[in-house]
Amino acid sequence: MERRKPINVSDAIQQITNRAEQGTVETVPLFASLHRYLAEDLIADSPVPPFDRSAYDGYAVRSADTAAASPESPVYLKVIDVIGAGTISERTVGANEAVRIMTGAPIPEGADAVVMLELAAEMEDRGRSGIVLKRPLRAGENLSRRGEDIAEGERIIERGSPITPGMMNVLATFGYDSVKVYRKPVVGILATGSELLQVHEPLVHGKIRNSNTFMLAGQIQNAGGEAVNYGVVSDDFEQSYETITRILSEVDILLTTGGVSVGDFDFIPAILERMNAELLFNKVAMRPGSVTTAGIYGGKWIFGLSGNPSACYVGFELFAAPLIRRISGAASYALPARLKAELLEDVSKPSPVDKFIRGTAESRQGRITVRTGGLDKSGAISSLAETNVLIAIPAGTKGLKKGDQVEVLWLNSPIKGMMNFD
Amino acid sequence: MERRKPINVSDAIQQITNRAEQGTVETVPLFASLHRYLAEDLIADSPVPPFDRSAYDGYAVRSADTAAASPESPVYLKVIDVIGAGTISERTVGANEAVRIMTGAPIPEGADAVVMLELAAEMEDRGRSGIVLKRPLRAGENLSRRGEDIAEGERIIERGSPITPGMMNVLATFGYDSVKVYRKPVVGILATGSELLQVHEPLVHGKIRNSNTFMLAGQIQNAGGEAVNYGVVSDDFEQSYETITRILSEVDILLTTGGVSVGDFDFIPAILERMNAELLFNKVAMRPGSVTTAGIYGGKWIFGLSGNPSACYVGFELFAAPLIRRISGAASYALPARLKAELLEDVSKPSPVDKFIRGTAESRQGRITVRTGGLDKSGAISSLAETNVLIAIPAGTKGLKKGDQVEVLWLNSPIKGMMNFD
Numbered sequence: 001m002e003r004r005k006p007i008n009v010s011d012a013i014q015q016i017t018n019r020a021e022q023g024t025v026e027t028v029p030l031f032a033s034l035h036r037y038l039a040e041d042l043i044a045d046s047p048v049p050p051f052d053r054s055a056y057d058g059y060a061v062r063s064a065d066t067a068a069a070s071p072e073s074p075v076y077l078k079v080i081d082v083i084g085a086g087t088i089s090e091r092t093v094g095a096n097e098a099v100r101i102m103t104g105a106p107i108p109e110g111a112d113a114v115v116m117l118e119l120a121a122e123m124e125d126r127g128r129s130g131i132v133l134k135r136p137l138r139a140g141e142n143l144s145r146r147g148e149d150i151a152e153g154e155r156i157i158e159r160g161s162p163i164t165p166g167m168m169n170v171l172a173t174f175g176y177d178s179v180k181v182y183r184k185p186v187v188g189i190l191a192t193g194s195e196l197l198q199v200h201e202p203l204v205h206g207k208i209r210n211s212n213t214f215m216l217a218g219q220i221q222n223a224g225g226e227a228v229n230y231g232v233v234s235d236d237f238e239q240s241y242e243t244i245t246r247i248l249s250e251v252d253i254l255l256t257t258g259g260v261s262v263g264d265f266d267f268i269p270a271i272l273e274r275m276n277a278e279l280l281f282n283k284v285a286m287r288p289g290s291v292t293t294a295g296i297y298g299g300k301w302i303f304g305l306s307g308n309p310s311a312c313y314v315g316f317e318l319f320a321a322p323l324i325r326r327i328s329g330a331a332s333y334a335l336p337a338r339l340k341a342e343l344l345e346d347v348s349k350p351s352p353v354d355k356f357i358r359g360t361a362e363s364r365q366g367r368i369t370v371r372t373g374g375l376d377k378s379g380a381i382s383s384l385a386e387t388n389v390l391i392a393i394p395a396g397t398k399g400l401k402k403g404d405q406v407e408v409l410w411l412n413s414p415i416k417g418m419m420n421f422d
Numbered sequence: 423m424e425r426r427k428p429i430n431v432s433d434a435i436q437q438i439t440n441r442a443e444q445g446t447v448e449t450v451p452l453f454a455s456l457h458r459y460l461a462e463d464l465i466a467d468s469p470v471p472p473f474d475r476s477a478y479d480g481y482a483v484r485s486a487d488t489a490a491a492s493p494e495s496p497v498y499l500k501v502i503d504v505i506g507a508g509t510i511s512e513r514t515v516g517a518n519e520a521v522r523i524m525t526g527a528p529i530p531e532g533a534d535a536v537v538m539l540e541l542a543a544e545m546e547d548r549g550r551s552g553i554v555l556k557r558p559l560r561a562g563e564n565l566s567r568r569g570e571d572i573a574e575g576e577r578i579i580e581r582g583s584p585i586t587p588g589m590m591n592v593l594a595t596f597g598y599d600s601v602k603v604y605r606k607p608v609v610g611i612l613a614t615g616s617e618l619l620q621v622h623e624p625l626v627h628g629k630i631r632n633s634n635t636f637m638l639a640g641q642i643q644n645a646g647g648e649a650v651n652y653g654v655v656s657d658d659f660e661q662s663y664e665t666i667t668r669i670l671s672e673v674d675i676l677l678t679t680g681g682v683s684v685g686d687f688d689f690i691p692a693i694l695e696r697m698n699a700e701l702l703f704n705k706v707a708m709r710p711g712s713v714t715t716a717g718i719y720g721g722k723w724i725f726g727l728s729g730n731p732s733a734c735y736v737g738f739e740l741f742a743a744p745l746i747r748r749i750s751g752a753a754s755y756a757l758p759a760r761l762k763a764e765l766l767e768d769v770s771k772p773s774p775v776d777k778f779i780r781g782t783a784e785s786r787q788g789r790i791t792v793r794t795g796g797l798d799k800s801g802a803i804s805s806l807a808e809t810n811v812l813i814a815i816p817a818g819t820k821g822l823k824k825g826d827q828v829e830v831l832w833l834n835s836p837i838k839g840m841m842n843f844d
Contacts (some may be wrong), residue, residue, distance in 0.1 A: 050630065087628060165835070206527065208471075246617055256482075379475075381470060413586040
């Protein structure tokens with residue numbers, strides 16, 4: 001096999017960006033649409049509110065009738081009708097008349113203001129009910145005008161927006177009980193390596209359990225994809241080749257973990273070559289995860305991720321996660337999220353390539369700190385349990401001191417103090 | 423109905439905290455455990471790594487044999503065996519011998535260091551393969567010692583921790599193909615009000631579509647609960663009473679929206695009274711959402727949320743969301759997450775009570791800004807689509823200026839520039 005040529009992280013990302021497109025569209029019930037990406041613009045086909053309505057429980061009145069109201073000379077208005085929620089009044093409010101009204105009910109003809117229930121003293125006058133007001137109302141007071149919130153024809157939400165709970169309210173308001181969204185990409189996971197045991201198997205000397213598959217399943221779900229477990233294939237070229245070819249017919253993206261290093265038993269780049277797949281890159285100038293491979297075959301994506309847990313983790317977040325978000329419908333190719341954080345310890349080793357160190361970020365009164373996850377070896381797993389960011393250290397950085405502000409890539413895992421886990 | 427007595431936000435939260443407990447436990451497949459809360463401590467039943475292993479592809483050697491190696495006087499070692507991944511060597515490495523080894527494979531007897539493949543020149547000597555080294559190796563170089571990552575018996579993850587992708591790796595490493603987690607609470611949603619149309623129905627004068635149900639569904643899912651839609655009940659006391667009683671037998675928490683205001687047709691507090699439910703509060707000194715009711719009946723929780731979309735939104739996030747997280751297994755009662763953000767506009771109105779304004783936060787090079795969502799009326803929905811935080815303004819605040827640092831409660835919705843949506 002020929003020697004691999006590393007490319008820069010930004011170039012590797014560019015290789016994927018150039019080819020990533022939003023996927024196909026499907027319709028899902030609004031109730032189950034959270035976190036999906038809208039596949040159409042939402043245009044208001046009616047104004048909101050749809051009619052002038054009361055902002056409070058109270059009485060609809062003519063503001064002119066209240067102009068002279070004061071504590072010394074209160075105004076008496078006759079109550080001529082009662083509007084419950086969902087009902088409308090056929091009556092027109094005339095001089096010195098009022099209609100009892102509920103929050104959200106349409107303002108009856110003639111009225112132009114609402115007095116809140118608490119400020120209207122109820123009073124009987126010769127057997128007819130009425131109210132007494134001690135202060136004047138402005139025209140428009142305590143009511144919401146038709147269209148003041150959203151005008152008819154307004155574009156409210158753009159295609160490619162992630163659906164939030166608030167957006168679900170807006171979609172329901174406009175009658176969408178189902179919505180067009182982009183389909184979730186199906187992402188297969190195949191672990192390679194004769195050293196791998198199934199998770200339920202007891203340990204035997206020289207072997208370890210397949211754990212990356214489960215980490216990747218979580219990462220895929222976080223990114224919005226649908227994860228499928230294709231188990232473990234041993235280090236046999238023909239068997240690996242056949243398995244990978246078969247899986248590619250069933251998924252949008254295939255992730256392999258293991259089998260990408262420089263050694264004798266690493267097949268993924270060779271398999272891509274034999275398939276005549278388009279190779280985007282097979283080495284990236286970064287640590288960990290330098291031996292990450294990416295290719296395209298028949299419109300399907302293949303990522304050969306390292307078997308080392310943290311190298312696998314980093315390779316996924318930098319290259320596969322943004323692709324999954326893009327296919328899932330994100331308006332643009334979405335890189336991992338960035339925050340600034342205060343480093344809690346020295347990270348002295350300089351690095352000739354871009355480095356991504358597992359970190360645990362925490363928020364203390366809004367100030368975000370980060371510490372590294374202890375043992376910084378790409379095979380270590382203990383630090384992964386608490387990892388919620390990657391500390392991004394650009395190539396050529398001389399070493400960082402405690403207290404420095406560093407850039408961290410946020411990975412959708414809880415940040416203590418910031419993410420509901422105080 | 424007697425006049426309601428408002429309690430402070432913090433007292434209302436305390437009322438819930440006092441009674442909230444982690445729910446029951448169930449076992450789920452590890453593959454599907456993301457975001458669930460672990461219901462047991464994870465104790466290492468074996469060390470990680472389980473044996474001394476190679477950190478690279480290369481050759482296992484005795485460091486003593488390499489002590490004199492230099493470019494001028496290289497050392498020749500005979501290769502006596504080859505270890506593939508998942509296999510072990512029966513051979514003991516003797517003087518001036520080496521064993522070809524793969525990343526992750528166990529170090530054979532006798533060897534105490536690994537030379538990386540790239541640094542070992544392969545060479546034939548009288549028909550027998552060997553390697554030539556030009557620099558000495560330290561004992562322990564390029565290998566990972568048994569237990570250096572995790573010691574046997576170590577407590578790695580605590581009960582009540584949310585499961586992250588990295589944690590899924592650790593769980594798999596220790597053989598958990600299924601995990602004990604807390605059951606997701608079932609949260610029913612019942613919209614009340616004769617003014618409500620179904621989402622699919624055309625608008626008619628005086629009515630609006632039921633939209634809060636769908637917003638709450640998204641909020642419940644964000645908080646980790648399982649949302650169930652119980653549709654709409656009209657403003658009829660007997661019917662509402664019967665419906666609510668029936669639903670309570672099927673859910674852990676019931677949310678109603680609408681029917682909690684001061685008007686004639688608002689039943690929720692009265693229904694709680696008739697049920698003999700324990701009333702925690704029926705009014706909170708805050709805006710919006712002051713008419714939020716909370717009660718407990720037969721171990722089930724009932725929240726009467728406002729029918730106004732943003733009041734409903736706020737009431738849910740402050741009181742119901744933390745409860746859902748707690749029942750789902752969070753180690754402590756978890757309040758909404760807090761961040762500091764720079765206000766992009768004046769918010770001049772002072773408030774005598776705690777105020778929670780819908781806001782849209784954005785991150786620009788790690789600096790977090792927030793703007794209010796336009797029309798600040800509790801009935802407005804346009805701003806909800808972009809809402810990702812609530813700007814928390816404590817009672818008595820005189821008014822805020824553009825540029826002020828304010829506290830925002832983060833609501834699990836994407837923050838542009840921070841949350842993968844650049």
